[in-house]
Amino acid sequence: xxxxxxxxxxxxxxxxxxxxxxxxxxxxxxxxxxxxxxxxxxxxxxxxxxxxxxxxxxxxxxxxxxxxxxxxxxxxxxxxxxxxxxxxxxxxxxxxxxxxxxxxxxxxxxxxxxxxxxxxxxxxxxxxxxxxxxxxxxxxxxxxxxxxxxxxxxxxxxxxxxxxxxxxxxxxxxxxxxxxxxxxxxxxxxxxxxxxxxxxxxxxxxxxxxxxxxxxxxxxxxxxxxxxxxxxxxxxxxxxxxxxxxxxxxxxxxxxxxxxxxxxxxxxxxxxxxxxxxxxxxxxxxxxxxxxxxxxxxxxxxxxxxxxxxxx
Numbered sequence: 001x002x003x004x005x006x007x008x009x010x011x012x013x014x015x016x017x018x019x020x021x022x023x024x025x026x027x028x029x030x031x032x033x034x035x036x037x038x039x040x041x042x043x044x045x046x047x048x049x050x051x052x053x054x055x056x057x058x059x060x061x062x063x064x065x066x067x068x069x070x071x072x073x074x075x076x077x078x079x080x081x082x083x084x085x086x087x088x089x090x091x092x093x094x095x096x097x098x099x100x101x102x103x104x105x106x107x108x109x110x111x112x113x114x115x116x117x118x119x120x121x122x123x124x125x126x127x128x129x130x131x132x133x134x135x136x137x138x139x140x141x142x143x144x145x146x147x148x149x150x151x152x153x154x155x156x157x158x159x160x161x162x163x164x165x166x167x168x169x170x171x172x173x174x175x176x177x178x179x180x181x182x183x184x185x186x187x188x189x190x191x192x193x194x195x196x197x198x199x200x201x202x203x204x205x206x207x208x209x210x211x212x213x214x215x216x217x218x219x220x221x222x223x224x225x226x227x228x229x230x231x232x233x234x235x236x237x238x239x240x241x242x243x244x245x246x247x248x249x250x251x252x253x254x255x256x257x258x259x260x261x262x263x264x265x266x267x268x269x270x271x272x273x274x275x276x277x278x279x280x281x282x283x284x285x286x287x288x289x290x291x292x293x294x295x296x297x298x299x300x301x302x303x304x305x306x307x308x309x310x311x312x
Contacts, residue, residue, distance in 0.1 A: 007058060008036055014044045014056040021045060070106060074098070078106045086115060128175060131311060132304050133209040135175040135239070136200065137252035138216045140188060142166045143264055145272040167272055170196040173255045177304040178292055180255050182283060184276050190224030197227060201234040207304075215239040215249055258286070 009017070013034060020030050021041065031038045047055040077096055081087045089107060093100040107113050129135045145165050168188045172181040181200050185192040201211050214236050216222040223240075231238050241248035263282040269275040291297040298306070 009034065009040075009044075011053075011056045014048075015053060017041055017044055018048045018056070070102065075106055075110070078103055079110055079112070082107065082110075082112050083118060086118070088115075130176060130307070132174050132176050132179065132207075132307060133204055133211045135213045135215060136204075136211050136236075137173045137175060137249050137255075138197065138200070138214055138222070139171050139249055139252035139256060140193075140219070140221070141169045141171065141256045141260070142188070143169060143272070143275075146269075147271050167276065168192065169256075169259075171252055171255055171259065172196070172200045173251045174300070174304070175251060176307055177300050178251065178255075178295055179300040179304050180259075180283060180286055182259065182279060184279065188221060190221050190226040193221035193224065194226040194230045197230045197234070201230070201236075208308075210234075211236045213237045213239055215241065215252075217241050217246070217249060218243060262286075 017030055017034060017036075020033075021027060027038050027041050031041050044056060074096070078092055078098075081092045081095060087095065089103045090100050092098070092107075093103045096103075104113070111117060143166060145167055165186075168185045170183050170185060170192070173179070181203060183196055183199060185196070197214065204211050211234055214231060216238070218240050221227060222238075228238070246253055259282075263279060264275065269278075286300070288299055288301045291299060292303075295303045
């Protein structure tokens with residue numbers, strides 16, 4: 001039973017009111033006794049005559065009419081024009097003589113606010129190479145330099161370190177083991193890209209691994225003669241991701257997200273030099289201590305050794 005929050009009577013009291021009036025007591029006297037109006041007494045009498053004691057219970061507060069509710073027929077018409085003819089919101093409004101705001105409201109409710117929402121979701125084919133060095137993902141992330149605690153901490157944009165430039169973080173992630181490598185440079189150009197690739201190749205060589213493939217986006221630094229020369233030097237094949245498909249290089253993108261969350265923005269650094277100094281320690285933690293769900297909660301270093309032992 002749902003009682004109205006402002007109700008002054010209960011179903012039992014209402015039944016007593018009906019019984020007293022039916023017994024011959026004047027309506028005015030019954031109203032005074034229960035501190036209600038005569039209209040209230042007459043209301044419960046009418047309801048009792050129509051539906052008996054069951055009618056003395058509060059009705060659910062649901063409107064019988066919804067003047068602002070959009071007819072289902074109209075919703076279907078909007079959906080049909082959107083799906084079959086790919087019409088824009090204002091075009092549908094003109095075609096159906098409707099308010100543009102109503103059409104937009106319907107499209108949002110149907111999950112078709114944008115034309116591209118009509119396209120089926122793109123299927124992403126996941127892949128994983130079997131050995132360290134078979135494929136290395138390389139990407140770049142720029143981080144603003146600062147000479148004092150940044151606005152992300154104190155919240156005052158006027159205290160930003162303007163004109164301080166950027167730290168260019170090059171990252172490399174091994175596809176099979178998720179082993180991550182990162183290094184900071186002063187600028188983003190063909191020379192630094194080539195230097196980073198040579199640095200990664202040397203690090204892998206010290207671990208007894210030859211890099212077979214390198215995946216990057218189509219950035220100029222990666223298609224430069226200097227970068228291509230190092231690829232030839234180390235004997236690696238270059239794989240370029242298709243335009244507007246960052247998911248191809250998703251392991252590097254994911255590494256960057258984790259790096260930003262757990263290193264770059266994890267604590268309040270006094271300046272960007274302090275942030276740079278912490279990077280080697282974080283990389284050691286990431287590779288040797290941090291578990292990764294994508295590789296069955298192993299660390300990248302353990303996964304690397306496990307794969308090498310299995311292939312030996």
